[in-house]
Amino acid sequence: MIPMISAGYFGLFFEDFVVGSVVRHRPCRSVDFYDNVLWSSLTLDYTPLYLDREYASHTDFGGIIINPRFLHSLVIGIATRDTSINTMAFLGIDYERLVRPVYPGDTICVESEVVNKRESRSRPGMGIVTWVHRAYNQRGELVYEVRRSNLIYKRGESPWVKFLRGEPVGRVEARPTAASRPIDYSSIQFTQLSHEPWLGRFLEDFRPGEVIVHRLGRTVYEFDNVLSTVLSMNTATLHFDEEYMAYHDYGRPVVQGPFIVGLACGLSSMDLTMNIAADLGITELRLKSPVFHGDTLHAVSEVLSVEGSSDPRFGVITVRTRLYKDLMRVEVAEITRKITIYKKEHTPWRFIRR
Numbered sequence: 001m002i003p004m005i006s007a008g009y010f011g012l013f014f015e016d017f018v019v020g021s022v023v024r025h026r027p028c029r030s031v032d033f034y035d036n037v038l039w040s041s042l043t044l045d046y047t048p049l050y051l052d053r054e055y056a057s058h059t060d061f062g063g064i065i066i067n068p069r070f071l072h073s074l075v076i077g078i079a080t081r082d083t084s085i086n087t088m089a090f091l092g093i094d095y096e097r098l099v100r101p102v103y104p105g106d107t108i109c110v111e112s113e114v115v116n117k118r119e120s121r122s123r124p125g126m127g128i129v130t131w132v133h134r135a136y137n138q139r140g141e142l143v144y145e146v147r148r149s150n151l152i153y154k155r156g157e158s159p160w161v162k163f164l165r166g167e168p169v170g171r172v173e174a175r176p177t178a179a180s181r182p183i184d185y186s187s188i189q190f191t192q193l194s195h196e197p198w199l200g201r202f203l204e205d206f207r208p209g210e211v212i213v214h215r216l217g218r219t220v221y222e223f224d225n226v227l228s229t230v231l232s233m234n235t236a237t238l239h240f241d242e243e244y245m246a247y248h249d250y251g252r253p254v255v256q257g258p259f260i261v262g263l264a265c266g267l268s269s270m271d272l273t274m275n276i277a278a279d280l281g282i283t284e285l286r287l288k289s290p291v292f293h294g295d296t297l298h299a300v301s302e303v304l305s306v307e308g309s310s311d312p313r314f315g316v317i318t319v320r321t322r323l324y325k326d327l328m329r330v331e332v333a334e335i336t337r338k339i340t341i342y343k344k345e346h347t348p349w350r351f352i353r354r
Helices: 033-043 053-057 068-083 159-165 222-231 257-267
Strands: 022-024 087-098 107-119 126-136 142-153 211-219 276-287 296-307 314-325 330-342
Touching: 022 068, 033 068, 033 222, 033 257, 068 107, 068 126, 068 142, 068 222, 068 257, 068 276, 087 126, 107 142, 211 257, 222 257, 257 276, 257 296, 257 314, 257 330, 276 314
Parallel strands: none
Antiparallel strands: 022 107, 087 142, 087 276, 107 126, 126 142, 211 296, 276 330, 296 314, 314 330
C-alpha cells in the first residue's frame, strides 16, 4: 500500500490571489526594547529615540518607541507566510503610514488586503501582486500601514514545485553589470558645521540639494540575513533555504528587503537622525538589485527639502537615500522618507549630559 504523502502548506501562488480579499495573520507578536537593541546592532542605527531612555523621555513620545524600520520588517515578516512565501522578488513599497507610536510591551497583529494583481510583462511565469498591510496594537488601534508589491511565481514555475519534482537545477542569475560610480569623489567637500560634529545635525544644518556621502559601510553576512529574518518572523524561504534557492532565479539566498531598508537608514543615521523628533515614514521605496551574502553596502543621501512646521521646536526634512554595492557601482535601493528634526535650541540633548 502506497502511503499518502502530504506536501504541507505551499502558500499562495500568483493565480491564487483575489483582489479585495483580506487575511488576518497569525500569530501576533509582542515587541520589547530588546528588539530595538538587536535591530540597531544589526543595522548600525543608533538613533537615540530608539535606544536612549533619557533622550526619549524629553520628546513628545515620553519614552522609547519601537524603531519604525524594525516595525516595517516585522509587519512584512508576519504577513509573509500568507502573502509572499512564493516570491521571486520584493519590488518595493508605494507608501507607509506611521499612524501611532509602538511602545515596548505592545502586541502587534497584522492583516493584509490584496489591492492589485497583474501579469508580468517580462516574465510570463510570474505576476505582480500588491497588498496593503495594516498593523494593530493590543487595543485594536491602527499603528502602521504599508502598500507593498512583490513579483510572485505562478504554480507551474515555482522553485518549490521544481525542487519537489527533482528537476535539474538551472537559473539565470539576476546581477546587474557594474557601471561607473555615481559619485564624483574629486568634488566631495568635508562638511563644516557650526558646532561640534558629535552633536549631530540640527534642522538648521540641512540644505536642500545637499548630497551626503555617509562614512559607514557594512558587509552583509549570512548571520545578518538569518537573524534579521527570524527576528521579524519572515518565513520566505528565499532568504535561508539553499536547496530551494538552487531552483530560484537568483540561485542562492537573497538578503531580505526590510533589512536592506534598515541598513540604509542605519548607515545614514549618524548624519540624519541624531536629533530626531519623529520618523514620519517612507514615501517611496524601490529595490533595484538583489543583495547576497558577502555584499558590502554604502549609502548616499540627498536632502530634497527642508520645511518648517506648526511646532516651532522642529521642522521636517525630506531625504532620498540611495544604497550601493560593488564598490558603489551598483544601486541596490532608493528610499525617500520624511523626518522631523529638532532645531538646535530645542534638542532634547540640552536637558542631558550637559
